[in-house]
Amino acid sequence: xxxKELSIHNFGPYKDLETIRFDDCDGVSIIWGDxxxxxxxxxxxxxxxxxxxxxxxxxxxxxxxxxxxxxxAAEGNYTYEITLTVSDEDKTYSISRSLELMAGVRVPQTNxxxxxxxxxxxxxxxxxxxxxxxxxxxxxxxxxxxFFLFDGELLQEYEELLNDRSPNGATIKSSxxxxxxxxxxxxxxxxxxxxxxxxxxxxxxVAQNDTNTAKYANQVARLKAEREGHEGEIEKLKKxxxxxxxxxxxxxxEMQDTEKxxxxxxxxxxxxxxxxAKEEQIEAEQDSxxxxxxxxxxWMIVPTVQRELDVLNATVTELNxxxxxxxxxxxxxxxxxxxxxxxxCPVCQHKPTEEERSLLSEKIRRIEAGTSxxxxxxxxxxxxxKARMDVLKRFNVFGSSQEEIRRRCETIxxxxxxxxxxxxxxxxxxxxxxxxxSKDRDADDDPMIAVDLHxxxxxxxxxxxxxxxxxxxxxxxIDGDIVKLNxxxxxxxxxxxxxxxxxxxxxxxxxxxxxxxxxxxxRDMLRENVERDxxxxxxxxxxxxxxxxxxxxxxxxxSIMLRDSGRAVPNRSAGWEHMVAFALIGALHKNAPFEGxxxxxxxFSRMSTKNKRNMMKxxxxxxxxxxxxxxxxxxxxxxxxxxxxxxxxxxCTLQRITATHTHIERSDYNG
Amino acid sequence: MKNSLDDLxxxxxxIRKEKYPSIPDAVIEEIVSVQMANQDNPAKRQAETIKVxxxxxxxxxxxxxxxxx
Numbered sequence: 001x002x003x004k005e006l007s008i009h010n011f012g013p014y015k016d017l018e019t020i021r022f023d024d025c026d027g028v029s030i031i032w033g034d035x036x037x038x039x040x041x042x043x044x045x046x047x048x049x050x051x052x053x054x055x056x057x058x059x060x061x062x063x064x065x066x067x068x069x070x071x072x073a074a075e076g077n078y079t080y081e082i083t084l085t086v087s088d089e090d091k092t093y094s095i096s097r098s099l100e101l102m103a104g105v106r107v108p109q110t111n112x113x114x115x116x117x118x119x120x121x122x123x124x125x126x127x128x129x130x131x132x133x134x135x136x137x138x139x140x141x142x143x144x145x146x147f148f149l150f151d152g153e154l155l156q157e158y159e160e161l162l163n164d165r166s167p168n169g170a171t172i173k174s175s176x177x178x179x180x181x182x183x184x185x186x187x188x189x190x191x192x193x194x195x196x197x198x199x200x201x202x203x204x205x206v207a208q209n210d211t212n213t214a215k216y217a218n219q220v221a222r223l224k225a226e227r228e229g230h231e232g233e234i235e236k237l238k239k240x241x242x243x244x245x246x247x248x249x250x251x252x253x254e255m256q257d258t259e260k261x262x263x264x265x266x267x268x269x270x271x272x273x274x275x276x277a278k279e280e281q282i283e284a285e286q287d288s289x290x291x292x293x294x295x296x297x298x299w300m301i302v303p304t305v306q307r308e309l310d311v312l313n314a315t316v317t318e319l320n321x322x323x324x325x326x327x328x329x330x331x332x333x334x335x336x337x338x339x340x341x342x343x344x345c346p347v348c349q350h351k352p353t354e355e356e357r358s359l360l361s362e363k364i365r366r367i368e369a370g371t372s373x374x375x376x377x378x379x380x381x382x383x384x385x386k387a388r389m390d391v392l393k394r395f396n397v398f399g400s401s402q403e404e405i406r407r408r409c410e411t412i413x414x415x416x417x418x419x420x421x422x423x424x425x426x427x428x429x430x431x432x433x434x435x436x437x438s439k440d441r442d443a444d445d446d447p448m449i450a451v452d453l454h455x456x457x458x459x460x461x462x463x464x465x466x467x468x469x470x471x472x473x474x475x476x477x478i479d480g481d482i483v484k485l486n487x488x489x490x491x492x493x494x495x496x497x498x499x500x501x502x503x504x505x506x507x508x509x510x511x512x513x514x515x516x517x518x519x520x521x522x523r524d525m526l527r528e529n530v531e532r533d534x535x536x537x538x539x540x541x542x543x544x545x546x547x548x549x550x551x552x553x554x555x556x557x558x559s560i561m562l563r564d565s566g567r568a569v570p571n572r573s574a575g576w577e578h579m580v581a582f583a584l585i586g587a588l589h590k591n592a593p594f595e596g597x598x599x600x601x602x603x604f605s606r607m608s609t610k611n612k613r614n615m616m617k618x619x620x621x622x623x624x625x626x627x628x629x630x631x632x633x634x635x636x637x638x639x640x641x642x643x644x645x646x647x648x649x650x651x652c653t654l655q656r657i658t659a660t661h662t663h664i665e666r667s668d669y670n671g
Numbered sequence: 672m673k674n675s676l677d678d679l680x681x682x683x684x685x686i687r688k689e690k691y692p693s694i695p696d697a698v699i700e701e702i703v704s705v706q707m708a709n710q711d712n713p714a715k716r717q718a719e720t721i722k723v724x725x726x727x728x729x730x731x732x733x734x735x736x737x738x739x740x
Contacts, residue, residue, distance in 0.1 A: 137711035181679050184706040187713075191720035192702070198721070199728065500733040507728055510691040514683055514699060517690070522682045529678075593676045593707075 012041030033654030039629035152602035161557030181593035189515035203501035534587035597625035620647035
């Protein structure tokens with residue numbers, strides 16, 4: 001199967017008719033899109049067109065109305081359509097699945113108001129609905145979809161292949177064998193067995209009519225009846241085993257949910273404590289601001305106060321200057337007087353003459369005449385001015401508080417934003433998740449009960465499997481006895497009808513044996529091939545010299561082998577798990593009887609830059625057509641183009657028109 | 672890139688040739704085709720497989736009538 005064109009209309013963020021065309025040449029299409037632009041919606045478009053399912057983040061598969069484009073709905077368009085054109089062998093199919101409104105519904109409120117409609121066009125002719133479903137199922141059986149529509153977020157499930165008792169592992173193994181074509185042999189053998197039963201019944205009937213062989217034919221008939229009883233018992237045991245396995249899966253989910261619920265509740269407590277601490281911090285900041293604002297009224301008089309302060313300052317400065325000048329002059333006069341009245345100058349120890357004394361006295365007189373100290377009024381004025389300044393300065397402090405108030409208010413705003421993020425986003429999402437997990441649980445559920453029940457389930461399953469094996473062993477014994485009796489009948493009878501019936505029975509038995517024996521031979525061969533091809537891919541991606549390759553188990557689980565010890569790597573990391581799953585998918589595609597394109601969403605989660613680059617080089621080896629849905633930053637565009645440029649056939653970008661409207665823009669890539 | 676049932680058919684043919692050479696290869700091929708074409712419809716798959724087997728079994732005649740396959 002090859003893709004030729006995908007078109008999407010009014011689905012997810014794709015309001016308008018958007019088309020992705022695939023060239024006839026093999027290669028990789030890269031679809032670049034930021035988070036929320038519609039990469040997973042493209043994956044869902046494939047799910048919808050092939051299987052009539054759309055998967056939301058909660059895992060619901062039929063929430064159709066949630067995928068109606070918001071803007072389209074606002075304009076009254078409540079339907080959507082996905083069309084995929086493919087070629088398979090020499091035919092071209094156009095598969096369209098649309099969402100339609102139930103009769104009488106104008107605006108759908110629930111998913112019961114809508115229904116999907118499939119139409120298939122084969123080489124230009126519309127086919128009837130039964131054949132349409134058959135064509136779609138043949139192109140991509142749902143059981144193997146996981147290997148074609150690859151969701152990187154589900155990679156860890158492949159690790160369950162390493163666990164022989166895992167129910168999920170058994171499901172994946174079944175899917176793997178389906179893609180490898182095993183059902184052709186297993187069902188071929190089962191259907192040939194049904195034919196054998198029919199011919200065996202006929203041979204027994206005919207032999208019962210021959211007196212030579214009637215006795216043995218009757219024994220065969222009795223053994224067949226006994227066999228039927230054992231087959232019925234096996235069916236019963238298998239049904240019971242299925243019930244137990246379903247219960248085991250439910251309990252495992254419950255235990256996982258309990259663990260998850262515990263961690264959610266812990267996280268809820270942490271967030272609530274953080275909110276409380278921030279609220280207390282806001283209160284403290286508010287108290288501080290209120291305290292500062294107690295003197296806020298003073299800002300009104302600051303200009304007046306400042307003017308008054310300026311005037312007082314000038315007065316004080318003037319009076320202080322006068323006072324200090326007077327003091328300075330008095331000190332000079334004292335020195336001169338000491339020289340006049342004393343024996344010598346106190347500074348230079350010179351003994352002044354009479355004439356000099358006379359001059360100095362005159363100087364003293366002149367200085368004293370020009371010096372005036374503060375008058376008593378001026379003294380009072382100076383004291384009063386200083387006192388008044390002290391008082392007025394207290395009113396001026398508010399100016400310096402403004403900055404602090406502003407800073408604290410900003411802190412309060414930031415804290416409020418933090419609280420809003422925590423409460424309205426993180427806590428709200430968490431409560432929604434808690435509600436989803438808790439809705440089916442009893443408040444009194446004891447997690448240990450689930451653990452006990454799980455152990456009991458496992459024991460039951462073991463007992464049932466033992467029972468099935470015992471019944472199968474008995475059936476094999478009966479079959480052996482029947483074969484012996486039939487041989488005896490053939491030897492004893494000369495009746496042509498008996499001989500013919502046995503001849504035909506032998507013929508059908510031969511067909512059944514061919515298919516039955518082929519199951520084990522082919523399965524072993526497939527496992528060898530898958531191991532070889534997965535190892536080749538894995539080593540092409542890995543640069544860990546200590547890893548020698550991969551080793552496969554009965555469930556197609558792959559272990560990484562250490563070169564030196566020959567043992568499997570224990571507890572491998574999520575990144576290596578990813579790489580092994582990649583290798584497995586590539587190997588399965590290489591060995592599958594039918595091929596098809598691979599679409600990968602979020603293919604490189606948890607990979608280091610170096611490993612991503614290595615994996616990228618292996619992408620063209622996975623299938624003839626590969627489509628990658630990646631966000632910028634998930635892989636490096638320039639190194640990608642450098643490494644696999646020759647294999648890239650197109651790049652498209654999911655362009656934002658609005659938050660709910662995306663356009664797909666293609667850029668042709670010429671390597 | 673592998674795109675056929677070659678390995679699967681080769682396995683069946685090898686077993687047929689070595690151990691059940693009297694079984695014609697054509698019946699095995701037809702059963703494989705029926706199985707491939709009806710994977711999504713178990714009832715039809717089984718019915719068609721039995722029809723194929725019936726058709727070839729009917730060609731087996733008794734030695735008295737001389738119409739052995």
